Amino acid sequence: MRRIYISNKAVSLVEYQPCDDRALYDCWLDPETKKGYNGYSPAGSFEEFQRRAETPRLFSAMIQGNRTGEFVGALGITEAEADLSIRIFAPYRRQGYGTSAFALAAKYATEVLRIKELHAGAYPDNIGSQKMLERCEFRPLAPCPPEKHYLTGEDVIQMDYIYTPSPAAAGAPPRGSQGIHTVHVPLGTRAYDVHIGAGLLEKTGALVAEALHPTRVLLVTDSNVAKYHYNDLAVQSLEMQGIACGTFIFQAGETSKSLYTYEKILDACTGFSLYSGDALLALGGGVTGDLTGFAAATYRRGIAFVQVPTTLLAAVDSSLGGKTGVNLSAGKNLVGAFWQPGLVITDTDTFGTLPRLEYANGMAECLKHGVLFDEALFAALENGGPVSAARIARNVELKRDVVLCDERDGGERRKLNLGHTLGHAIEQASGYAVPHGAAVGLGMLMMARVFCPAIVDRLSAALEKNNLPTQCKFTVRELFSALEQDKKRAGGDITIVVPQKIGQCELRTLPMEELKRLLEERL
Ligand SMILES: NC(=O)c1ccc[n+]([C@@H]2O[C@H](COP(=O)([O-])OP(=O)(O)OC[C@H]3O[C@@H](n4cnc5c(N)ncnc54)[C@H](O)[C@@H]3O)[C@@H](O)[C@H]2O)c1
Ligand SMILES: [Zn+2]
Numbered sequence: 244m245r246r247i248y249i250s251n252k253a254v255s256l257v258e259y260q261p262c263d264d265r266a267l268y269d270c271w272l273d274p275e276t277k278k279g280y281n282g283y284s285p286a287g288s289f290e291e292f293q294r295r296a297e298t299p300r301l302f303s304a305m306i307q308g309n310r311t312g313e314f315v316g317a318l319g320i321t322e323a324e325a326d327l328s329i330r331i332f333a334p335y336r337r338q339g340y341g342t343s344a345f346a347l348a349a350k351y352a353t354e355v356l357r358i359k360e361l362h363a364g365a366y367p368d369n370i371g372s373q374k375m376l377e378r379c380e381f382r383p384l385a386p387c388p389p390e391k392h393y394l395t396g397e398d399v400i401q402m403d404y405i406y407t408p409s410p411a412a413a414g415a416p417p418r419g420s421q422g423i424h425t426v427h428v429p430l431g432t433r434a435y436d437v438h439i440g441a442g443l444l445e446k447t448g449a450l451v452a453e454a455l456h457p458t459r460v461l462l463v464t465d466s467n468v469a470k471y472h473y474n475d476l477a478v479q480s481l482e483m484q485g486i487a488c489g490t491f492i493f494q495a496g497e498t499s500k501s502l503y504t505y506e507k508i509l510d511a512c513t514g515f516s517l518y519s520g521d522a523l524l525a526l527g528g529g530v531t532g533d534l535t536g537f538a539a540a541t542y543r544r545g546i547a548f549v550q551v552p553t554t555l556l557a558a559v560d561s562s563l564g565g566k567t568g569v570n571l572s573a574g575k576n577l578v579g580a581f582w583q584p585g586l587v588i589t590d591t592d593t594f595g596t597l598p599r600l601e602y603a604n605g606m607a608e609c610l611k612h613g614v615l616f617d618e619a620l621f622a623a624l625e626n627g628g629p630v631s632a633a634r635i636a637r638n639v640e641l642k643r644d645v646v647l648c649d650e651r652d653g654g655e656r657r658k659l660n661l662g663h664t665l666g667h668a669i670e671q672a673s674g675y676a677v678p679h680g681a682a683v684g685l686g687m688l689m690m691a692r693v694f695c696p697a698i699v700d701r702l703s704a705a706l707e708k709n710n711l712p713t714q715c716k717f718t719v720r721e722l723f724s725a726l727e728q729d730k731k732r733a734g735g736d737i738t739i740v741v742p743q744k745i746g747q748c749e750l751r752t753l754p755m756e757e758l759k760r761l762l763e764e765r766l
Pocket of ligand 1: 465466467468471495496497500527528529530531533553554556557560561562563564565566567575576593594595596597598601604
């Protein structure tokens with residue numbers, strides 16, 4: 244009797260794209276009875292399958308199905324009690340294998356277990372779908388906190404019988420091999436590429452080796468990102484290129500964007516013997532990127548760094564433009580440097596695990612880019628839903644173009660502040676309870692209400708569709724007191740970004756008092 248613990252971190256309803264469902268369905272259907280193995284679906288129709296394929300229940304149905312006869316989950320063993328632990332990572336979804344990867348993992352686990360007995364742990368090289376096997380991780384067992392979605396299995400040798408992968412399901416090329424978008428940022432000797440697409444984490448090594456030729460890379464990530472093992476995928480890929488890797492993981496959250504964490508990263512750099520030809524790699528959101536970039540800018544007077552954004556916000560905003568830094572107790576981003584990455588790699592699959600609120604934060608910046616520069620982009624985003632790699636690339640191009648003509652904050656680049664003046668005031672007035680994206684969305688909406696009423700309805704609908712609020716609970720007076728506190732002064736002039744229509748905005752400088760009056764009058 245063997246106990247196998249299978250945890251599936253792949254399940255996310257945010258971005259599931261049924262891909263090759265038909266092939267999965269063919270595997271799932273009992274060839275004799277022509278009914279699904281899935282106890283949830285007596286009819287077993289393809290439509291039903293499609294509808295349910297995106298829920299973890301199907302996994303349990305497949306594993307527990309009438310072939311094993313038992314609901315293995317009911318055994319309730321923990322990972323620590325199992326003989327083998329299999330973790331399936333989010334990137335499997337990219338192949339549309341959410342379901343099949345799970346069943347295949349179980350199937351191959353049993354084969355590995357059998358062969359393990361014969362070969363003392365050696366991996367077999369003759370397993371039917373080596374490709375899928377490589378994509379399962381077999382870990383030494385260690386206690387781990389219970390996962391949200393997991394199944395436990397017993398005697399899953401019967402799994403063979405349950406599931407026979409169709410050639411299409413087992414051999415389909417990874418979706419990530421197509422549809423990769425590359426945006427070039429021509430900054431002379433500091434020029435770099437931004438690659439965007441599904442499945443790119445696994446190509447980290449090849450891309451980094453080609454762009455930067457480092458011998459050692461220190462990967463920096465936060466505790467949330469590490470939970471999904473994205474760092475493992477990146478490290479594995481780097482090591483396959485012969486690059487030595489170290490990993491530094493810090494506690495997730497804005498409070499870690501501090502001199503303290505910065506110093507710890509520098510310590511890790513010396514501890515890992517990074518020299519000038521080596522690189523730091525930031526795997527995570529804007530906090531990770533800003534922190535790691537600043538460490539890279541200053542360690543040994545500057546070493547190369549790679550941005551691997553895993554939040555939508557980082558992908559379309561913070562990973563570009565070269566602003567790096569940390570917060571002081573007196574305020575955000577008060578210490579920093581301009582330091583361009585040598586490469587940006589965005590694996591859109593990582594967004595699958597982003598909390599809804601974090602996704603919305605990024606959407607606010609995407610909508611902002613649309614309002615500022617590109618009506619077609621706005622139109623593509625205004626109905627909500629996940630942003631495609633192509634649209635992310637468009638966002639990157641737009642930010643690149645602004646940043647290129649104005650590398651340091653001055654003229655054009657200030658347009659990127661659309662919605663941010665009032666947005667910051669809202670964040671501050673709420674004691675940072677209102678998330679950045681929500682605040683920026685509201686800031687844009689207020690600017691529209693005051694200066695461009697024609698776009699208000701459309702913008703408001705777009706915010707709603709993208710899970711962003713449209714009601715601000717603060718009065719103009721409250722916002723202004725936050726604004727004046729922010730500017731450390733009352734009165735004087737303020738430069739704001741004013742929408743003229745969707746796709747066009749201008750900078751306008753006016754006295755603070757006048758802005759206050761306009762807001763009071765028109766909001
Ligand atoms: N440098 C710039 O030009 C620039 C521009 C805009 C914002 N920023 C900075 O960026 C920061 C905000 O960025 P952010 O919103 O990405 O914050 P973040 O890095 O804190 O990420 C947000 C949350 O998502 C988690 N997360 C990240 N990737 C995930 C994934 N794939 N799945 C699940 N969870 C994941 C993180 O652990 C964190 O809890 C701020 O510090 C801001 O000042 C910098
Ligand atoms: Zn912003």
